[in-house]
Amino acid sequence: MLSNSLQIMDILSHRLPDAMVLMDRAGIIIWCNDAFKALSNHVEVTAIGLELHKIFPVRRKNANSTYTAPIVELFIKGEKNVNGIYRYTKKDNAYDLDVHFDVLDENDPKSEVLVSIRDLTSEMKDIQEKQKKELERSYMASLNIMDDLEKEKINLQREVEKTKLNEKRLQEAMNIKTEFTSTVSHELRTPLASIKGSIDIVMSGSAGDVSADQNKFLSKAKANIDRLKRLIDDFLDFSKLEAGKASFEKEWVDLKRMVDDVIDIQHAVAEKKGLVLKTDIDGILPKIFCDPDRVNQVLTNLLNNAIKFTDTGYIEVSAHILEGTDVVHVCVKDTGEGISKEDIGRIFEKFQQVGDPSHRKTGGTGLGLSIVKEIICQHGGKIWVESEVNQGSKFIFTLPLKAEGA
Numbered sequence: 001m002l003s004n005s006l007q008i009m010d011i012l013s014h015r016l017p018d019a020m021v022l023m024d025r026a027g028i029i030i031w032c033n034d035a036f037k038a039l040s041n042h043v044e045v046t047a048i049g050l051e052l053h054k055i056f057p058v059r060r061k062n063a064n065s066t067y068t069a070p071i072v073e074l075f076i077k078g079e080k081n082v083n084g085i086y087r088y089t090k091k092d093n094a095y096d097l098d099v100h101f102d103v104l105d106e107n108d109p110k111s112e113v114l115v116s117i118r119d120l121t122s123e124m125k126d127i128q129e130k131q132k133k134e135l136e137r138s139y140m141a142s143l144n145i146m147d148d149l150e151k152e153k154i155n156l157q158r159e160v161e162k163t164k165l166n167e168k169r170l171q172e173a174m175n176i177k178t179e180f181t182s183t184v185s186h187e188l189r190t191p192l193a194s195i196k197g198s199i200d201i202v203m204s205g206s207a208g209d210v211s212a213d214q215n216k217f218l219s220k221a222k223a224n225i226d227r228l229k230r231l232i233d234d235f236l237d238f239s240k241l242e243a244g245k246a247s248f249e250k251e252w253v254d255l256k257r258m259v260d261d262v263i264d265i266q267h268a269v270a271e272k273k274g275l276v277l278k279t280d281i282d283g284i285l286p287k288i289f290c291d292p293d294r295v296n297q298v299l300t301n302l303l304n305n306a307i308k309f310t311d312t313g314y315i316e317v318s319a320h321i322l323e324g325t326d327v328v329h330v331c332v333k334d335t336g337e338g339i340s341k342e343d344i345g346r347i348f349e350k351f352q353q354v355g356d357p358s359h360r361k362t363g364g365t366g367l368g369l370s371i372v373k374e375i376i377c378q379h380g381g382k383i384w385v386e387s388e389v390n391q392g393s394k395f396i397f398t399l400p401l402k403a404e405g406a
């Protein structure tokens with residue numbers, strides 16, 4: 001068992017990176033491990049039996065920069081506190097060694113001493129080498145990252161260029177479209193006005209007698225010409241708004257007065273259908289900075305729709321400032337046919353007419369709400385609808401109270 005332990009100890013000591021020497025009290029080497037042989041250049045020749053301080057003259061530097069006698073010699077002579085770090089020069093290389101003396105049996109003056117020597121220089125070198133390698137690796141990694149970033153930057157620049165080009169093309173296409181729309185609309189308006197004028201003359205009887213039947217057909221033609229004119233006007237208006245080409249003449253507007261004006265104009269149509277028109281406006285509503293003609297157009301469109309799609313009940317226009325906000329909420333509420341959940345998402349899109357098809361004959365263009373939405377958005381507001389089939393609808397829009405940038 002003991003011999004086994006010694007064997008293990010022997011193997012372990014040879015595996016250790018620290019140099020180990022067992023010496024007697026005269027400094028004669030009894031045993032040493034492989035690390036010591038490497039450090040003292042005794043790889044080939046065995047060191048056993050030699051004097052440690054002669055083959056390995058590690059010295060301590062004094063305050064006046066002269067070296068003392070070899071440290072092992074000092075220890076043999078009985079100097080205390082010899083454990084420490086020493087400079088050792090071999091050929092042209094200087095080593096810093098951490099030397100430690102352990103007397104195996106403190107009570108026996110003849111006891112052997114184990115000297116352990118750690119080479120701090122190579123340990124430092126190892127660390128430095130590791131750090132250098134680590135630095136090199138990080139440097140290479142950062143070079144790679146920079147390379148990737150550079151590539152990414154070039155890709156991004158290309159994308160930006162592409163997007164710019166596409167934007168330019170899109171803008172060009174939009175311009176062509178607006179120009180085309182405006183030209184076609186103008187070209188259509190002139191002959192239309194002429195047809196309408198001619199029908200008016202025929203209907204007035206100044207071009208000869210008109211029978212009741214003829215008058216009926218002429219009225220139909222006139223109504224359709226009116227409808228076509230509305231469609232062209234709306235289409236031209238929407239195209240301008242959509243292209244951002246419509247200019248807004250904003251001023252401080254009294255919203256209550258504007259609502260009253262719009263209601264006054266629509267009153268007769270509503271009354272004809274037996275509908276009640278009501279308002280509910282905040283008493284202390286401040287003036288709003290907006291284009292009065294455009295906001296009037298919004299209210300007129302919404303009120304028109306409310307009257308058109310309501311057969312019984314009432315229509316109410318309300319305007320309130322929500323507490324703690326800088327926006328006014330305007331709501332046009334009706335008790336009409338309502339809009340189904342499937343259709344509600346489509347009604348602000350151009351040319352969308354939903355619900356009861358019989359109403360579509362009443363002269364709509366399906367552009368009214370698209371125009372309304374553009375006007376509100378371009379005033380910095382929002383518009384949405386809450387509705388239930390056969391219960392009625394609420395069209396709500398907001399407008400900022402403050403002028404933009406104020």
Ligand SMILES: Nc1ncnc2c1ncn2[C@@H]1O[C@H](COP(=O)(O)OP(=O)(O)O)[C@@H](O)[C@H]1O
Nearest residue numbers: 305306309338347353354364365366367368369
């Ligand atoms: N108050 C409302 N009640 C029920 N449906 C409505 C109401 N307002 C709009 N709608 C629906 O939204 C569609 C689009 O409205 P709009 O853009 O004004 O076109 P138009 O009035 O020319 O039909 C209408 O055709 C109708 O189906």
Ligand SMILES: [Mg+2]
Nearest residue numbers: 305364368369
């Ligand atoms: Mg409409």
